[in-house]
Amino acid sequence: MDLWKISLNEYNNYDNKKYETLFTLANGYRGIRGALEFSSKGNRGNYIAGIFDKSQSQVTEIVNLQDPLGFNIYIEDEKVDMDECVLDNFNRELDMQSGVLNTRFIATTKKGKSIDIRCERFVSRNKINRWASKYELTPLNFNGKVFIENYIDGSVTNGAWDVMNKNKHFKVKSIFDSNPGIALTIETNDNNMKSLELTTLMGENERGNIFKTRRYSEFGETVSEVYETYMTEGKTATIFKYGISLSDKDMKCDLFTAGTSELKDFIKDGYGAELEEHKKIWRKIWDEIDIKISGDEKAQLGIRFNLFQLAASAYDGDTKVSIAAKALHGEGYKGHIFWDTEVFMLPFFIYTRPKVAKALLMYRYNTLKGARENAAITGYKGARFAWEAADEGLEVTPKWGFDYDGNAVRIWTGDEEYHINSDIAFGIVEYYRATNDKEFLVNYGIEILLDTAKFWQSRVEYSKAEDRYEISSVIGPDEFHEHVDNNVFTNYLAKWNIEKALFFKDWLKTEDNVVYKVLCSKLGLNDEDFKLWDIMAEKMYIPKSEDGMIIEQFQGYFDLADIKITQYDENEMPVWPDFEGNKLGETQLIKQADVAQLMIMLPEEFTDEVKKSNYEYYEKRTMHKSSLSPSMYSILGLAVGDRQNAYKYFMKAIFTDLEDNQGNTDFGLHAAASGGSWQSAIFGFVGLRVNKEGILNINPWLPEQWEDLSFNINWKGSRVSISILKDKIKVDSTGKITLNIYDKKYLIDKEKQLVIAR
Amino acid sequence: MDLWKISLNEYNNYDNKKYETLFTLANGYRGIRGALEFSSKGNRGNYIAGIFDKSQSQVTEIVNLQDPLGFNIYIEDEKVDMDECVLDNFNRELDMQSGVLNTRFIATTKKGKSIDIRCERFVSRNKINRWASKYELTPLNFNGKVFIENYIDGSVTNGAWDVMNKNKHFKVKSIFDSNPGIALTIETNDNNMKSLELTTLMGENERGNIFKTRRYSEFGETVSEVYETYMTEGKTATIFKYGISLSDKDMKCDLFTAGTSELKDFIKDGYGAELEEHKKIWRKIWDEIDIKISGDEKAQLGIRFNLFQLAASAYDGDTKVSIAAKALHGEGYKGHIFWDTEVFMLPFFIYTRPKVAKALLMYRYNTLKGARENAAITGYKGARFAWEAADEGLEVTPKWGFDYDGNAVRIWTGDEEYHINSDIAFGIVEYYRATNDKEFLVNYGIEILLDTAKFWQSRVEYSKAEDRYEISSVIGPDEFHEHVDNNVFTNYLAKWNIEKALFFKDWLKTEDNVVYKVLCSKLGLNDEDFKLWDIMAEKMYIPKSEDGMIIEQFQGYFDLADIKITQYDENEMPVWPDFEGNKLGETQLIKQADVAQLMIMLPEEFTDEVKKSNYEYYEKRTMHKSSLSPSMYSILGLAVGDRQNAYKYFMKAIFTDLEDNQGNTDFGLHAAASGGSWQSAIFGFVGLRVNKEGILNINPWLPEQWEDLSFNINWKGSRVSISILKDKIKVDSTGKITLNIYDKKYLIDKEKQLVIAR
Numbered sequence A, B: 001m002d003l004w005k006i007s008l009n010e011y012n013n014y015d016n017k018k019y020e021t022l023f024t025l026a027n028g029y030r031g032i033r034g035a036l037e038f039s040s041k042g043n044r045g046n047y048i049a050g051i052f053d054k055s056q057s058q059v060t061e062i063v064n065l066q067d068p069l070g071f072n073i074y075i076e077d078e079k080v081d082m083d084e085c086v087l088d089n090f091n092r093e094l095d096m097q098s099g100v101l102n103t104r105f106i107a108t109t110k111k112g113k114s115i116d117i118r119c120e121r122f123v124s125r126n127k128i129n130r131w132a133s134k135y136e137l138t139p140l141n142f143n144g145k146v147f148i149e150n151y152i153d154g155s156v157t158n159g160a161w162d163v164m165n166k167n168k169h170f171k172v173k174s175i176f177d178s179n180p181g182i183a184l185t186i187e188t189n190d191n192n193m194k195s196l197e198l199t200t201l202m203g204e205n206e207r208g209n210i211f212k213t214r215r216y217s218e219f220g221e222t223v224s225e226v227y228e229t230y231m232t233e234g235k236t237a238t239i240f241k242y243g244i245s246l247s248d249k250d251m252k253c254d255l256f257t258a259g260t261s262e263l264k265d266f267i268k269d270g271y272g273a274e275l276e277e278h279k280k281i282w283r284k285i286w287d288e289i290d291i292k293i294s295g296d297e298k299a300q301l302g303i304r305f306n307l308f309q310l311a312a313s314a315y316d317g318d319t320k321v322s323i324a325a326k327a328l329h330g331e332g333y334k335g336h337i338f339w340d341t342e343v344f345m346l347p348f349f350i351y352t353r354p355k356v357a358k359a360l361l362m363y364r365y366n367t368l369k370g371a372r373e374n375a376a377i378t379g380y381k382g383a384r385f386a387w388e389a390a391d392e393g394l395e396v397t398p399k400w401g402f403d404y405d406g407n408a409v410r411i412w413t414g415d416e417e418y419h420i421n422s423d424i425a426f427g428i429v430e431y432y433r434a435t436n437d438k439e440f441l442v443n444y445g446i447e448i449l450l451d452t453a454k455f456w457q458s459r460v461e462y463s464k465a466e467d468r469y470e471i472s473s474v475i476g477p478d479e480f481h482e483h484v485d486n487n488v489f490t491n492y493l494a495k496w497n498i499e500k501a502l503f504f505k506d507w508l509k510t511e512d513n514v515v516y517k518v519l520c521s522k523l524g525l526n527d528e529d530f531k532l533w534d535i536m537a538e539k540m541y542i543p544k545s546e547d548g549m550i551i552e553q554f555q556g557y558f559d560l561a562d563i564k565i566t567q568y569d570e571n572e573m574p575v576w577p578d579f580e581g582n583k584l585g586e587t588q589l590i591k592q593a594d595v596a597q598l599m600i601m602l603p604e605e606f607t608d609e610v611k612k613s614n615y616e617y618y619e620k621r622t623m624h625k626s627s628l629s630p631s632m633y634s635i636l637g638l639a640v641g642d643r644q645n646a647y648k649y650f651m652k653a654i655f656t657d658l659e660d661n662q663g664n665t666d667f668g669l670h671a672a673a674s675g676g677s678w679q680s681a682i683f684g685f686v687g688l689r690v691n692k693e694g695i696l697n698i699n700p701w702l703p704e705q706w707e708d709l710s711f712n713i714n715w716k717g718s719r720v721s722i723s724i725l726k727d728k729i730k731v732d733s734t735g736k737i738t739l740n741i742y743d744k745k746y747l748i749d750k751e752k753q754l755v756i757a758r
Helices: A013-022 A255-269 A271-289 A297-312 A340-352 A354-366 A368-377 A420-435 A438-459 A488-511 A513-523 A527-538 A595-601 A608-619 A629-640 A643-654 A671-685 B013-022 B255-269 B271-289 B297-312 B340-352 B354-366 B368-377 B420-435 B438-459 B488-511 B513-523 B527-538 B595-601 B608-619 B629-640 B643-654 B671-685
Strands: A005-008 A030-032 A046-048 A071-075 A086-095 A100-108 A114-123 A130-139 A144-153 A170-177 A182-188 A194-205 A211-219 A222-231 A237-247 A291-294 A400-402 A408-410 A461-463 A468-470 A696-698 A708-715 A718-725 A728-733 A737-741 A744-748 A754-757 B005-008 B030-032 B046-048 B071-075 B086-095 B100-108 B114-123 B130-139 B144-153 B170-177 B182-188 B194-205 B211-219 B222-231 B237-247 B291-294 B400-402 B408-410 B461-463 B468-470 B696-698 B708-715 B718-725 B728-733 B737-741 B744-748 B754-757
Touching (some): A030 A114, A071 A114, A071 A130, A130 A255, A144 A182, A144 A237, A170 A222, A194 A222, A237 A255, A255 A271, A271 A340, A271 A708, A291 A297, A291 A671, A297 A643, A297 A671, A340 A354, A340 A420, A340 A671, A340 A708, A354 A368, A420 A438, A420 A708, A438 A488, A438 A513, A438 A527, A488 A513, A595 A608, A595 A629, A608 A629, A629 A671, A643 A671, A718 A737, A744 A754, B030 B114, B046 B237, B071 B114, B071 B130, B130 B144, B130 B271, B144 B194, B144 B237, B170 B222, B182 B222, B182 B255, B194 B222, B237 B255, B255 B271, B271 B297, B271 B340, B291 B297, B291 B671, B297 B643, B297 B671, B340 B354, B340 B671, B340 B708, B354 B368, B354 B420, B354 B438, B368 B438, B420 B438, B438 B527, B488 B513, B488 B527, B595 B608, B595 B629, B608 B629, B629 B643, B643 B671, B671 B708, B728 B737
Parallel strands (some): A696 A737, B696 B737
Antiparallel strands (some): A005 A086, A071 A144, A086 A100, A100 A114, A114 A130, A144 A222, A170 A182, A194 A237, A211 A222, A291 A708, A400 A408, A461 A468, A708 A718, A737 A744, B030 B046, B086 B100, B100 B114, B114 B130, B130 B237, B144 B222, B170 B182, B182 B194, B194 B237, B211 B222, B400 B408, B708 B718, B728 B754
């Protein structure tokens, strides 16, 4: 097994959508789903992060842009169509090490002509506006005319699979014979945002150019160039397709002029040179992100898939976009950004690619205006980050959706899932703690901490009877229960958010008094507020069991019908217990980690004993109906000694998409599960956490078959390499750091390897 | 076997294009190819006779208009796609008697849901702008939500199968939510001709309307309405799709206003009522056109297919359109009009539907302006009808095409195939002879006869040496030989054309002297011309063998390599003989009937002996590489006693498309073969011809297995019904007529049946 390659050896067009997701190539700027040029089955997708449009949709959504992949081969009058030809030697392979997608097959047409087709595609990480394909075509049993069509399809819609909800978010603005190549510009309906796709072909064999004539055509919303060539049995022709994608998000000048010049530069640089640069960058990224697992090939391949896709979904070049729940891999959740980013994905970036982590947090800073508007229009103060956010930070959660039976149901998450605010605050503190990036904290982070705290100030309710602060009618991470009061996850993190705001404003006061004063003035805060925050934090209500050992997920939860999970399916996932007579929300069954989630995020706030009793209580009641859940339980399980389930949950998390275990990989990557996979490995098996003093701890435990778990992290500017072996642990660091291993403190110095026995 | 139905019981999407042609529904005004709504494979076609456009094409072509057939069924989230579902009980049936296309199958989706689908479609012969479908849908193993999508696709191109030549001939002009229904208007590129498609759905079961919600959408070049409904296992829902098609060819008012009002009227009248009217008209048409053959089911079904499609391809409501070589059934020959119409199809209409025949001839009259322009720009006088004509009568034959090996070759037919002029004159004389329509002759027909004769006057060349008139460098019906001199078919018919012009101008002079004078003045003719015409006709060179028995197809033909056909393939068609060392044009092999064609068109001009020797000579050298050829040889064969081959050629002709024996039925009907089929039955087996005195003759011979051959014809306003039985012949007539049977004269009076023994 090549532990860098995701392979597919059987073609079944019913699975095309799933593999389009798995084989998506992205570079943070944009994503192109792994569509097959030679099949019309599937759902092609071409997305540029940050290009959203609402027009006829219920809410704004990421725009599925014009499709530049169009490529047809006609052997005389027969089009090579995978769904009509006989296929042999079919293979697709995502080479994660180099970020290249390979497709190979032999197609035999109805008339019996066989052609060997090998395609290579990459979306450049070197120059983000570049992408390219290479086609190696070898006639196996014929000589003759072959027509190669290159086209850009502007007839694309969003939600093409859903006839009641599909929408077209743009108009084709202009079509050009661009010399070189063909160009198609679109303009989004609402904001008139433009995007250009520009592509051309260069065909050659050992004697140079193979193209004889070119025909340029426009067909309504499609632009096409067709090249005639003559192919000879057994001789391979190589065709390079060069692509340039631009949007006026990137540049305000004329897209067409800029694009044409970029395409010429790309051709001048050459396909091979660009591919080399692209691979070089992926090598560098892998050096930062890889987790090596020896002794468990499945786990090794699986974790790499998640690291690859996560790293592909973000870059540090744009501070106005973030990673959607389905990343750049599909239209599920409409390209919206959830807490998934800060709570599930961000830790990966903080510890491996901190510049990207900063860019992701900057997206929140840059959408504060929308967050403030969300607060204002719902009657609150400060910043209320949207449960689902898009380009402006405004709340874009749909108000209506469908339940499992297809009945329309009101979606309350956008109204009630307030914890997103503290989740973002959490991301900021985590980022600062690991990077020591004061510049970010002073200029951006603290403003968010203060303004989210200010929101909580306006949101909490004082109960005179109990002399405590409460937060009623919310939804916690467990979305089976709506309109609940005093969800602990929400209350605890609100309290924590306020505390961190207070802590860092004190810090800022001395660190940079001018910024402090400007912020107080800008946000309308003074010592009266801070005094009140202190009280609020102190008196925040946290429901618990009578003995204090089990946190009550929300007020009244323990009074619900106590239905427990007793059976597991063939995938070791919970089977719905019988809860006849009760609605789901009337039981203690929960969708996903909620109290457990809190304990993972703030491990230092709970004793091991409390963690264990809560883990045991809630694990039996968690249905894992969110891909966010298994990885979290693996982490908490490891913290409390449940090693058996930890591995199961880890594997579940890393194979969320590869095994399509939520059944909806068609619609995009489960990016939070990818982030959770990293956390499960590093926070779970390695046991990496930062204690109250800010010291890094590791506390590794590896499954029996794992012989070595190696990875790198960034810690306050140092690059720390850790290998957990059967009998020892090796640590290297590029800078002086303190590290607790199994609760024992070690000082590690630059270029002096620490080796300790296990 | 139902002798009214063309059936298909196996689904293979590779054959979709062929069956789209065979199952085309047309009403003269327009044709809709028999596409399957539930498959994306094939080449949908929607044509309105007379809507042509050139724009990027080599020559103007009939426009494949926006497609109104769009209809999808979604069972929850699964689209019913014939190419993805498992199909059972598949059956398609063209009911020729009523002009209705039925499709039926049971589709089972990937998720195992089975639905029984029965579709009925007709293109109304009652109101030509109406067409409709009925869908009966029965869930076989599920209850649940079903979404029905009705859409009009404006992304259509011509030549979609041909990547180097496909073109889009229109722009989508406007899209409306038209209440009722959806509407999409297009405008052709060159002439800004508009066409509107307007459709809507009405769904019902036994309790009335079944639709719950409707969604209207526009997607670029497509407009869609989707209805949500709930279906129950075993219960049939019936959905009617109403369609209105208009063009500004029909009306100069606002298409959208007119269309909406027409659609409302259609819904008011109801699907059933319109279908009844449509069937009533088809019953009437069949009463005029049917040929009943007892004792030979294959021949019966085959001949009916040709009669049906020919009758479907024309109507008497438009004098500015004619029947294309591929009728309204496909884009082959670009929708152009050839001699096929006058020489092959027109006789059918003259004898069965004379009003339609008149409309077809009026198309030539109405395009005289173009014909005069053709003459002028090639240096001639009078009217030169185009070898290939479209909307304006200008020559639109492509200048370049491809040979069998795909090499570009210059097409000379538009330059040299002059005989089209006499072919049209021939049609006029035939029409007049059978109908006695003096009004047509006086006001339109003679003008054509004179102006084509005037063309010949300018075209013939006088040879002083031989004291004869010659026509050099032409192509005759046999297109294997180009640039030939004195092709007899051309020369003979030119001579005949001049003679008929002279004859009818004399007739006109007494019949209507004013028209005569006006015509002379308009066409610039005087007695000097007429005198010259007389000489030209008399001295026209007709090459013959030395004994005068065999006409030499063209001057020098006998000197060519005399390669004869010696072998026949499994379909009894000629196998290419070896002509190594010669090019095809250097041999005596010919493409199709040429001298034979002349003898069929002008049977009274040649003795039986001459016919026989020419038949025998040329039959051995004719490759039948045109679908126009076999039927003609069957007629001449029967005239000279070759009964064995006659039946073979007849069957070949009637199965041209049903058995796709030219291999290109995909691209449309071989309408000339359909016309030839009628001629083969009536002019061949019945031996119907008009002698020099203008008396109708029949001289029947039937193949052994034929027990009865019955048909109706119109003869000078009388309807004559003839039955040829084994032992007798029965003739009825609605008016007094004279009829020669086996060269014996009979007078037949109104409502007195003539019965004679055979």
